[in-house]
Amino acid sequence: MTQETEEQQDFVKELTKMSDDFDRWYTDVIRKAEMADWSGVRGMMVVRPYGWAMWEAIQRAFDDMIKESGHENWAFPLLIPREYLMKEAEHIEGFAPEVAWVTKAGGSMEELEEPLAVRPTSETIIGAIIKRYIQSHRDLPKLTNQWNSVVRWEMRSRLFLRSREFWWQEGHTFHASAQEAIDEAQLILGYYRSIAEDWLAVPVLVGKKSPAETFPGAVHTLTLEGLMRDGLALQMGTSHYFGQNFARAYDIAFSNKDNERELCYSTSWGISTRLVGSLVMAHGDDSGLIVPPRVAPIQVVVVPIFRDEEGRTKVQRFIDGWARELKAAGIRHRVDWRDERPGDKYAHWELKGVPIRLNVGPRDADAGNVEMVDRLTRQKVSVPVTGLAVRLTDELEAFQRKLFERAQAFQRVNTSELGTLDEVVAHFREHGGFVWTEWCGDTDEEAKIKTEAGGVTIRTIDSDSQPSGKCLVCGRPARHRVALAKAY
Numbered sequence: 001m002t003q004e005t006e007e008q009q010d011f012v013k014e015l016t017k018m019s020d021d022f023d024r025w026y027t028d029v030i031r032k033a034e035m036a037d038w039s040g041v042r043g044m045m046v047v048r049p050y051g052w053a054m055w056e057a058i059q060r061a062f063d064d065m066i067k068e069s070g071h072e073n074w075a076f077p078l079l080i081p082r083e084y085l086m087k088e089a090e091h092i093e094g095f096a097p098e099v100a101w102v103t104k105a106g107g108s109m110e111e112l113e114e115p116l117a118v119r120p121t122s123e124t125i126i127g128a129i130i131k132r133y134i135q136s137h138r139d140l141p142k143l144t145n146q147w148n149s150v151v152r153w154e155m156r157s158r159l160f161l162r163s164r165e166f167w168w169q170e171g172h173t174f175h176a177s178a179q180e181a182i183d184e185a186q187l188i189l190g191y192y193r194s195i196a197e198d199w200l201a202v203p204v205l206v207g208k209k210s211p212a213e214t215f216p217g218a219v220h221t222l223t224l225e226g227l228m229r230d231g232l233a234l235q236m237g238t239s240h241y242f243g244q245n246f247a248r249a250y251d252i253a254f255s256n257k258d259n260e261r262e263l264c265y266s267t268s269w270g271i272s273t274r275l276v277g278s279l280v281m282a283h284g285d286d287s288g289l290i291v292p293p294r295v296a297p298i299q300v301v302v303v304p305i306f307r308d309e310e311g312r313t314k315v316q317r318f319i320d321g322w323a324r325e326l327k328a329a330g331i332r333h334r335v336d337w338r339d340e341r342p343g344d345k346y347a348h349w350e351l352k353g354v355p356i357r358l359n360v361g362p363r364d365a366d367a368g369n370v371e372m373v374d375r376l377t378r379q380k381v382s383v384p385v386t387g388l389a390v391r392l393t394d395e396l397e398a399f400q401r402k403l404f405e406r407a408q409a410f411q412r413v414n415t416s417e418l419g420t421l422d423e424v425v426a427h428f429r430e431h432g433g434f435v436w437t438e439w440c441g442d443t444d445e446e447a448k449i450k451t452e453a454g455g456v457t458i459r460t461i462d463s464d465s466q467p468s469g470k471c472l473v474c475g476r477p478a479r480h481r482v483a484l485a486k487a488y
């Protein structure tokens with residue numbers, strides 16, 4: 001064993017092993033990789049530059065998608081008058097336990113006349129305002145989105161997955177027909193699927209939520225569900241169709257082509273910084289993160305290796321010769337000149353999950369080569385610097401694909417098909433993962449599954465397939481094919 005490998009293993013020892021304690025591993029990785037940290041406010045997190053850059057990559061990708069289909073960004077206040085919040089009964093009932101209120105303000109802490117809610121989501125304030133901008137069918141559709149943060153007073157917190165404040169986008173759209181709004185919710189689900197699969201390399205199940213899991217006030221909720229390496233599912237985004245529920249509560253109406261007054265149909269949809277947590281849990285290993293190249297803040301790291309000043313000068317000149325080429329090719333790279341030993345640098349970048357590392361010493365400089373190591377296979381390959389940018393672009397694409405295929409294989413191995421509640425209970429006593437089964441649609445039975453199978457819930461209903469068998473609980477003819485899992 002070389003000295004470098006020993007140092008690397010020493011460093012990795014500080015990290016809890018994923019197989020020993022997944023929860024601690026998760027928190028260790030996020031903090032050591034400098035992605036996020038807890039703040040002075042209980043349950044509220046600081047997203048550090050390395051984690052925020054991943055969120056920015058997601059933001060850019062999704063923002064491009066929605067702009068392409070005619071959506072516009074805007075901004076609403078952080079605080080919501082109580083009367084706005086109270087108008088949609090089912091909605092407020094769903095959110096009431098998690099709302100934080102501002103009741104005092106000013107130097108002398110004067111009591112406000114009416115408490116103001118810190119937005120848990122903005123349907124209510126947008127609903128109350130947008131009716132000013134909608135009069136005629138010619139004003140529709142209104143396709144809007146805002147990038148912001150919201151506050152939900154959660155009692156249990158986990159970095160990125162559940163925190164009292166999180167960052168997200170909330171889309172809100174208003175339409176002249178039910179079909180158009182239904183199509184909109186579906187269109188966004190497709191974008192979300194692309195973010196999860198094409199950008200984060202996390203394969204997802206997509207479909208409808210069961211009535212018990214539907215967003216408060218929605219007619220239906222579409223969802224995407226990924227599988228994490230501990231076998232738990234993670235809801236990675238939701239898209240809601242409201243019918244006329246919000247339009248009725250907030251009186252959002254328009255005059256249609258026959259000059260009759262009609263209520264709008266609306267949708268809302270969101271993805272959040274939780275997605276950054278998903279890539280940690282879906283791809284990481286005992287050495288740390290593995291970041292998909294498309295969202296990686298650093299795609300390629302260069303580690304110069306030298307013993308003396310002469311070696312350093314030689315290596316530096318060599319690297320300067322081709323580093324500009326990488327930049328021109330749009331490859332996000334960094335040369336690590338920090339005053340650390342190479343072995344420590346290797347471990348550092350492994351922990352941070354940088355997809356490709358290039359080791360460059362004086363002998364490589366003489367030969368016109370670099371040593372390339374990828375974070376997935378850890379194989380070392382000598383690569384000529386001629387045509388390096390093209391080679392790296394190909395390698396990064398291949399890395400992205402391999403990461404997705406690995407996650408797909410994991411999902412396949414951890415997905416079963418079962419027929420009865422007894423089988424489901426027995427399965428989840430030993431395993432995680434997804435279980436496909438068939439269900440009659442009875443809500444009491446849905447609650448029964450949750451109680452008997454230790455918190456297992458219906459993650460999604462597959463709307464494309466027609467069940468032919470019996471309900472797993474009551475044995476009557478099934479109406480839905482559903483995926484069950486324990487979830488975050």
Ligand SMILES: [Zn+2]
Binds near residue numbers: 439442472473
């Ligand atoms: Zn049943």
